[in-house]
Amino acid sequence: MARKTLEPRPDREVFAMPLTIRPEHIDDNGHVNNVVYVGWLQDAGTAHWNARFDAETRTKWSWVALRHEIDYLRALMPDSTVVARTWVGDPQGPRFARYVRIEDGEGRLCAQGVSEWCLVEATTMRPTRIPADMLATFERR
Template identity: 75%
Template sequence: MARPQLTPREDREVFIVPLEVRPEHIDENDHVNNVVYVGWLQDVGTAHWNARFDEETRARWAWLALRHEIDYLRPIAPDATGVTARTWVGDPQGARFSRYVRIEDGEGRLCAQGVSEWCLVDARTLRPARIPAEMLGPFQA
């Protein structure tokens, strides 16, 4: 059973990433393959991190995806244009936080939504680290 539609929290920035549907994304059912959606969730989260934090911070810290959960609600056609992803983060839970993603077609219709659980790690040692409070600021509205 699909979860209710994800809605961004008012206190969070919604980061928007355009998505390109390429021929290699299309499967034998003539729509975007499920594996592509997983890649999009990861790419969108990474793009948001890269856009909000400087090179020094990104060199010190890294994020590891621990889990992805996706609800597929409407297929995306092979010739789709204007597809976008909207993403925002939840509350930190120690070294982890959830990232929410809505994937919409060119008409703004919800096609898929996902929740990913990410873990902050020291980029050198890959050991988990508690998310510093100041790291949430750039993700807030």
């Protein structure tokens, strides 16, 4: 049973990223293989992080994925235009839930996912509570 449609909170920035369907993404059923979506969830989160934080911050901190959950709602075919829209939830100590909607060129929801990420110090890989100023960066501008 699919979860309800994910909608961004009004206080969160929604980061949009176009996705490209490559020939190797297409499976024997003629549509994007399910495992590709996991990569897209990670790519969207990483792009959002890279777009909002400077090199010094990105060198100090890193993110480790703890889990991914995806609902597949509509098949994406080889010639589809695709966009990922992502935003974060509330921090729970060192953890953040990141939400991703994958939509086709007509704005139809094709898949949605929730990933749980843990903030770590890049040199030690130790989990670290998410700083309040980091959350502010992900708020609606």
